[in-house]
Amino acid sequence: MVKIADVKVGQIIKNEFDQITRDLLKDYAKASGDTNPIHTNDVVAEKAGLNGVIAHGLFSFGFVTKLFEDFLEHGKFGTLIEIGVEMRGMVRCGDTLITEAKITKIEGNRVYFDVSQTTITNVDIKGKDGAIVKQFEAGERGYISEKDIKKGLVKTKEVSEGILTYRERIATPGSAIVELKE
Amino acid sequence: MEPEEIKKNAEFLIKELSGKDIPGEAKLNCRYKTLTKFANIYGITDPKYVGPEEDGIIACHGFANAFTVKSFYSLLIGFKLVQDGKERTLLLNPGKLLHAGNQYNWENCVDIKNGDKLTVTAKWGKAWFVEKNKMFFAELLATVRNQKGEVVCNVKSNLGIRPGGY
Numbered sequence: 001m002v003k004i005a006d007v008k009v010g011q012i013i014k015n016e017f018d019q020i021t022r023d024l025l026k027d028y029a030k031a032s033g034d035t036n037p038i039h040t041n042d043v044v045a046e047k048a049g050l051n052g053v054i055a056h057g058l059f060s061f062g063f064v065t066k067l068f069e070d071f072l073e074h075g076k077f078g079t080l081i082e083i084g085v086e087m088r089g090m091v092r093c094g095d096t097l098i099t100e101a102k103i104t105k106i107e108g109n110r111v112y113f114d115v116s117q118t119t120i121t122n123v124d125i126k127g128k129d130g131a132i133v134k135q136f137e138a139g140e141r142g143y144i145s146e147k148d149i150k151k152g153l154v155k156t157k158e159v160s161e162g163i164l165t166y167r168e169r170i171a172t173p174g175s176a177i178v179e180l181k182e
Numbered sequence: 183m184e185p186e187e188i189k190k191n192a193e194f195l196i197k198e199l200s201g202k203d204i205p206g207e208a209k210l211n212c213r214y215k216t217l218t219k220f221a222n223i224y225g226i227t228d229p230k231y232v233g234p235e236e237d238g239i240i241a242c243h244g245f246a247n248a249f250t251v252k253s254f255y256s257l258l259i260g261f262k263l264v265q266d267g268k269e270r271t272l273l274l275n276p277g278k279l280l281h282a283g284n285q286y287n288w289e290n291c292v293d294i295k296n297g298d299k300l301t302v303t304a305k306w307g308k309a310w311f312v313e314k315n316k317m318f319f320a321e322l323l324a325t326v327r328n329q330k331g332e333v334v335c336n337v338k339s340n341l342g343i344r345p346g347g348y
Contacts, residue, residue, distance in 0.1 A: 028223055030219070031219040032220075033248060033252040034247075034252065056247075056251075057281045058247040058250060058281075062220070065242065065244040066224045066242070079288070082285065082286065082289065083285070084285035084286075085285075087281055
């Protein structure tokens with residue numbers, strides 16, 4: 001239950017999705033009518049210099065709307081007034097998409113959010129000897145650029161199988177406004 | 183394309199587009215299967231969006247994606263201009279078009295229901311040129327109405343066109 005008295009500036013709501021697959025992008029292409037093959041056909045995407053299919057820009061946007069629909073329990077506690085997003089970074093199959101919204105202002109019954117979608121792209125896991133023990137799609141297809149490395153977006157962390165290399169970057173910054181019922 | 187031509191084209195488009203209506207309209211039928219498919223893609227299980235057809239479902243907000251890209255392409259494909267006495271299309275190379283951002287507003291809008299027939303009309307908002315990367319940007323302001331003329335969503339879309347594409 002979400003009431004205006006319960007929300008505070010600084011409060012964060014979040015969802016995470018790690019099931020971006022080629023089949024899901026095909027379903028999305030059919031449903032949205034955006035059938036550009038760079039989203040569904042690796043050969044075409046490679047010819048376009050993309051190294052593999054990329055998700056539709058607006059595919060990620062749906063997770064922003066879902067975040068607020070869940071927050072408002074599908075209209076039970078309020079309405080979604082506005083969402084704005086910028087498409088900055090490509091989202092790929094195998095990425096984990098983290099959608100986060102932070103309350104920046106409350107005016108009357110209106111709650112204002114800063115929104116950001118971050119992608120976590122796993123590259124590979126190396127053993128103690130530095131040899132690759134597991135490679136992910138991003139490593140195989142070369143999704144990580146020199147620019148990503150220079151910008152400090154490529155990081156490592158210890159996991160049970162060894163050292164995981166991954167990229168973390170903001171794919172979609174934005175904002176949103178909801179109106180709560182009471 | 184030479185840098186002088188890129189700049190000249192950008193200045194022409196800024197003058198020609200800003201605030202002008204885009205002729206024509208795009209249509210979209212909201213079918214039960216499409217509405218539920220959209221909700222399923224995002225894991226939405228509330229019966230309001232995915233319940234039986236006879237119960238009368240509505241579209242989840244993510245469905246806005248369905249009318250944005252499709253309608254914008256169809257409106258832009260037929261969009262023609264006259265520059266230096268010659269007819270030209272807005273996009274000289276559609277492959278250079280980038281979808282830079284979107285803003286959806288649902289204030290005072292009605293829900294989209296199964297069976298609705300939507301009409302999208304649009305006009306140009308601001309248009310500008312970024313000297314540094316020679317990118318041309320324009321706002322597309324669209325209003326989406328149902329068959330009763332009720333507004334279901336207002337959309338502001340930022341389009342970017344890379345050099346050589348305009």
